[in-house]
Every structure is written in structure tokens, then in C-alpha cells.
Amino acid sequence: MNVQPAKLEVDGEPISLKRRVIPYGQRDGVLQTLEKKERDGIITRVKSSTWATPIVIAIKSDGKTLRICGDYRLTLNPRLRTCAATTMEPEDCMKALHGSTCSSKIDLADAYLQIPLAAIDEVIRGLDGVLAYQDDVTVFGATKAEHDDRLLKLLERFSQKNVSIAASKCMFSSPELELLGFTIDATGYRPDSSHLRPLTELQSPSDQNQHRSIMGGLQYYSRSI
Template sequence: MQKKVDAVLDQYLAAGLIQHSTSPWASRLVVIPKEDGSVRITVSYKRLNALVDLDGQPLHRVDVILDSLYTGKVFSIFDLNSAFHQIVCDEDTVPLTAFCTPTQLFEWLRMPQGANASPSWFVKVINRVVHGLERVLAYLDDVICFDEEPLGHVLNLIEFFKRLRQYNLKLSPGKARVGATHANFLGHTISPAGVSPDGVKVRALTHMPPPTNVKQLRSLLGGLSYYRKFLKNLATKVRPLNSLLKQGVPLKYTPGMVNVVKTL
């Protein structure tokens, strides 16, 4: 495992994402095994996050973004490549990002995942990129361009690409879908007919076994809430399940609650 971690850190060093550090700060490295046998590394900034005051930069609401797409007939979907790592850290901030391995101390030169200020800063950047582009919308590193006709869409894409070059941001080519009449965006299928829940996501929810613990119940309720626009009277229907989330309440189903899960 350590060899895999060292290999990732060597890649980050070579890419200029991190550097060796002498900072008095040292957050804990977290290693997450991936299905393909490789590892993903992140950092637990729990202590640092407790000391950082957020500026409250809001994320765009998903429902507002989706409601804006109903006039679209042609769509292009993009994902920014390693989005946070494209943002250069302020020089004074770099020592605060330091993290330790069993033998070494590193610090980030690019914006790290795990710091609670990172999403807010990235939202600021991407909002500047798409500002003034009427038919380009972004939710963190997911971007959609849309238009009513192909020529206007191409012109819109050109302006978007100019902005990316201006801010020195790069897209993930393998995740791009350009000039499509149907596309998946933020867990929804977008088409000239409108917006509907992504079938793959819906099947995952409908085939989810009844939850047996609070974590599973939260996951189910979170998935249902995300599609609440399409589920009539959802808040009323899940009220018995929400009561199970209260502290000190044992996760014990009544027959009625079981029926609620099956119905939903």
C-alpha cells in the first residue's frame, strides 16, 4: 500500500501539485483504495477547517439550473479535469495545507480536496468563467452549454472556450459530450422534451434494499429528496422515516414504514 501511495505522491511532485514542506502544520493523509487496485489520496483537514471562517459563497441550486434548460434543443456537457488542482494556492496559504506521511511532510501548491474553503473558492472561479455567457451554466466542475439551434450553440461554445483559455482551465476530453440532443447532467436526462430523472440513478434507488441502519436510511432519503420535484407529496410520505433519524430513536420499522419504503 505504501508503495502505491508513494507513487501517487511522486506523480504529484512531478506535476507541481505538491512540494516538500517545513511547515509547522501537519494534517493526516487519508488513503482510499480504488476498485482497480490503485489508491486515491486525500487529506483530513479537520483541525484546520475548524479554524477557517468561510465566506459563504453559495452553490447554484440544482433545480434552478435544470429549470433553465427547458428551452434547449442542443446540449454540450463538460467536466473540468482535476478541477481543484487547477487552482493555484495563495503563497500564504501553502504552509497551512501541509500533510504528513510516515516519513515525509508535503504541502499543496494547488487547491487541495478536504479543505472546507476549497469548494467556495472554486465556485468563485467558475462563476467568473461563465459570467455573462447566458447559455452556459456550471455546478462546481460540471458545465453545460445549451441553445435552441446549432449555429448559436457553436458560437456559444467558442466564447466558453475563450474563457477557459483566459483562466487557464482545462476540460476532461473523455467526459465531454458535444452537440447532443440528449445528455445526462447532474443526475438528470436533458432533452428537447424537457428534464427527467436519470434512469440509471432511478434504477439504483428502486433496487436499493430496505435500509437496516441509519446510514443506509440517510442515503435512501437523500436520493429521494434529490428527485423530490418528480415525487408528489414526498415530504409527507417520508415523515415516518425521518422520525427514525432522531437521536436516541432505535431503527425499528413498523409495517407502515416498510410499506412506505416499498411504495417509494
């Protein structure tokens, strides 16, 4: 793929923010994660820099793996040239999956490090029964045989493009699929009950921000009311 590097606005003085204290229990894990990223060529060790931004530590869904993120809100983000990329509307995804009896959901390993969101469409271009919504890739078919054939072609394409998947986080050959807050199967789609529960158990809003948050959630599921 012809991937264009990110371009930064460099006008003005460099920004250097103080580091944040890393909890003692996470320090070994943070060091190991950073060393692995260095070995993999993702980051480069430097002795000093006029730019500095603190890191944020998050725990991945497995409950133990650390995700290290840079908090670039006050340093990099204001200088970054935006690159517009269109995505499918959620309703278009639902319509594309209508009538499918077998689906797989592919999780890309560290997708944000592998491939720009705009380029995932290039990777899957020409493949039937495959759609991508940001970093979620879904394979579907009217029959299991059709699904399996499409899945094999997608994995072959990933191999050709050197795209890695997180197999332990993928879901293969399921009669229903959880996507974008909806449960989808051969009969159609319906709101995911786990996403509806917070809305049905809401307390009355006490300020404008809470009111806007509630209205946003209700608006998203308004098509199902």
C-alpha cells in the same frame, strides 16, 4: 482573476497526525503524482513541519489515475475560515436547459486546484447559454449552430483566463445531457435511470441512518413522482 488566498485560524497548538501506510502497489504512482505536483508548483517540498495530516489515495474514474487528497478533518478544517458561496438550485438548471437540442458538458482539469467555486461564475459571466454548477460547466443551445457559437465563446474565455479542461472527460454536442441525477433533452428532464436503480432495489432500512439516506434519495426525486 482576483483570487483571495485561503485564511487559516492558527490559534492553539499545531496538529500533527501519523502517516498512513500506502499500499505497496500504489507507492510508485503516489511518488510520481507528488513529484508532478511539485514541478507544477502545486505543492512545496519541506524538510519538516509542526503540522502534518495523512493522505488518502483514490482512483479516478478512468480506473488507473491516482487522486491524492489530504485528510484535513482533524487538522486544517477546524481552523479554516469558511467562505460562503451560493450555487444554482438544481431546478433552476433544469429550467435553463429546457428546449435545448444540443448540449456540451465541460470537465475542468483538477478544478479544485485551478479556481475557487465562487470564481467560476466570474469566468462565465456575460456568456449566453452557459451555466456552472460547482465544477460542472454546461453549454446549451436551441440549435446546434447556436450551441457551437456559445461553446466557441466559452473556450475562448477559458483561454483568456488560463482555465484548463480535461478534454477526454468532456462531452460535446449531445442531444441529451446527464446532469445532477437527471437526463435532460429537448422534451424536458427525467430521473437518470442509473441513479434510480439503487432506490428501486433498496432493502428495508434496519436503522435510523439507513432510513434517513433512503428518505433523502426519495425527496430529491419527489418532483418527478
